[in-house]
Amino acid sequence: MNQDYIIPDNWSIIEEGFEPERVCSSESLFSIGNGAMGQRANFEEYYSGNTFQGSYIAGVYYPDKTKVGWWKNGYPEYFAKVLNAPNWIGINVKVNGEMLDLNTCTSVTEFRRELNMKEGWHNRTFKATMPNGIELKVDALRFLSLQEDEAGAIKYSVTLLNSDAEVTLIPYVDAGIENKDTNWEEKFWEPLAVNENGVRGFVTARTLKTKYTACTFMSNSITVDGEVKELTPVAEATKDLLSHTYTTSVAKGSTVSIYKFAGYVTSMNHEVEKLEEAANAVLDTVTTLGFDGLLQTQKDAWAKVWEMADITIDGDVKAQQGIRFNIFQLNQTYTGADDRLNIGPKGFTGEKYGGSTYWDTEAYCIPFYMATKDENVARSLLKYRYNQLDKAIENAGKLGFTNGAALYPMVTMNGEECHNEWEITFEEIHRNGAIAFAIFNYVRYTGDYSYVPEMGLEVLIAIARFWHQRATFSTNRNKYVILGVTGPNEYENNVNNNFYTNYLAQWCINYAAENVAKIKEEYGDDYARIMEKVALTDAEISEWKKVADNMYFPYSEEHNVFLQQDGFLDKELITVADLDKSQRPINQKWSWDRILRSPYIKQADTLQGFYFFEDQFSKEDLKRHFDFYEPFTVHESSLSPCVHSIQAAVLDRMEQAYTFYLRTSRLDLDDYNKEVHEGLHITSMAGTWMSVVEGFGGMRVKDGMLSFEPKIPAQWNGYTFKVNFRNHVLKVNVTQGGTTITVDGDQDLTILLNGEKATAKAALKTI
Structure with missing residues (x-):
């Protein structure tokens, strides 16, 4: 049973009554x-x-x-x-x-x-x-x-x-x-x-x-x-x-x-x-x-x-308290005032995990800071990774990679890898892809391409070099494969051809090559400077492309889904619904051997790819993969419920989306994972914000325009949020009766609303 001693309140976290056994939990929560x-x-x-x-x-x-x-x-x-x-x-x-x-x-x-x-x-x-x-x-x-x-x-x-x-x-x-x-x-x-x-x-x-x-x-x-x-x-x-x-x-x-x-x-x-x-x-x-x-x-x-x-929620105090708690803790942890700093997974609430920087920053936190502050804060987070590029190249060199290939660390303070578990340190290499994706996401949202010629292209080239070297040509498959990895689902270690990792590798190579061509065409001075520094040739890019164009993705014709990894169907496919509740959470009840042999998924893995690259798959594709993988997902990572909430909203499964939202927003307040005494889950809190703005609000960037497809849980009367999009602050107000979007300022903005062009009216416009 989850803890329930925090009193619901719109603006405060409140505890009444002194109970010594919950002192450590409250030390985290407060x-x-x-x-x-x-x-x-x-x-x-x-x-x-x-x-x-x-x-x-x-x-x-x-x-x-x-x-x-x-x-x-x-x-x-x-x-x-x-x-x-x-x-x-x-x-x-x-x-x-x-x-x-x-x-x-x-x-x-x-x-x-x-x-x-x-x-x-x-x-x-x-x-x-x-x-x-x-x-x-x-x-x-x-x-x-x-x-x-x-x-x-x-x-x-x-x-x-x-x-x-x-x-x-x-x-x-x-x-x-x-x-x-x-x-x-x-x-x-x-x-x-x-x-x-x-x-x-x-x-x-x-x-x-x-x-x-x-x-x-x-x-x-x-x-x-x-x-x-x-x-x-x-x-x-x-x-x-x-x-x-x-x-x-x-x-x-x-x-x-x-x-x-x-x-x-x-x-x-x-x-x-x-x-x-x-x-x-x-x-x-x-x-x-x-x-x-x-x-x-x-x-x-x-x-x-x-x-x-602020995000307001009308008619659901627990949901309101949850989202404000998440936003509050994010702003307590990182303000953007110092570009030497980053967002540790426990923030200032505990010592577990160590380090100040994980892939969580790029995958979950940057969207929050881009939209609720300004592009300079997100740019600082990207600059942080550029400043540590030499260390990332050094990290890759320790593992035998050459020619300026970079492997960004899983955990770091200064750019040097300092994670202590081999299956993470050596194998959870998908983190490289999250860093490249963050550059793409930043440019897509802010419209600021200047980061790429100034710093980002060097990062993309180094990451593409890593993926080129990390892939192996399989004569058996006549394809390039990526062996011995751990995907976001850390309940599978040392697997071959994790779909998410392979897909990211292909995308990173293509994105790097695309930006090399763009900068060569449009930013000649930057191109000359970068090429002199990294010694990249057309012949090398051609070798990259061979890997990307011939990447292998495991697929099940029977289930019509991409497989999480080559051996997934060899497992005994018992769903979470059929798992004895007394065995949960499995990470506290089972041996590691048993977990690794199980079909249970710690967090979105294949579905993380569908979240990042939503535009490259149909809604029907998402539905098949969601229906196949979510029943095996135990959501024992704080990063899991938010992604599933967003995808459930896309699929119009609002009750499920709401359940996942409540879980992500109150993960610590209700101590779902029985570990809040160790500290809070700060980085996943940005995912909670995403589950409202991208999930229920349906916010995306399409063809350079902000797009919304708002939906509302039955439990809510309405909700509002603001986003700063290219120096336009938009306020979105969704009720059971409809949606209004206004711009704080005196300039209207053209947006997409439910697929149609619309005008967000300026609230301060004078006639």
């Missing part, structure tokens, strides 16, 4: 971030119960040496660990000398958390009775500033309910933290300096190996019943921790509050020797604004985000 840093929703005060402490700085990682029982040529030397960064949220609370700890309190009542997505803050309140008999109420409000993205703020208030008492507040910053996920139980940080200056404190630490330096800082002030209390803190320091102790007498019914501004400045953005100076500058800015002033800038910044990115 996570906050601002693109530059993020943190799980850990308690500020000490907690002795089960918890997963996690704070993260974007771009900072540790190369944890690979731990395997064997070694093969080309195997990654390390796994890039998302680093648990120094903890700055800590505020220990003592009342009459006894530590406040919800795990030891004799009672905890009126416990409530709220993650307000509209305004970007997390609030936690509760009443508790401590073992010494003191009854108190706590109200803790926390946010990470979108505007001042190196800083966050906490207002932590304690109200005494049944007696006067001495209250001690001990804010601290702590660099002596460890990763939950580590191969060798190493610490990843080394302390460098601990300094304090009045109410301000600074702990500077450096990562081992990668040598990132971070100064974690804080500044604190105390009020009682709203009046500033001038208290001199007692500082205590160790080599990697600094605490300030404030003690004051508080009367029954009175409230003592601590305002804590804190955050990180790092060597990614500042000179190492000036980090403390930079930290002081940040503190000067935020303390001048004050807590309420900084909170107002937060509300304003999130209002601007929502103005463009």
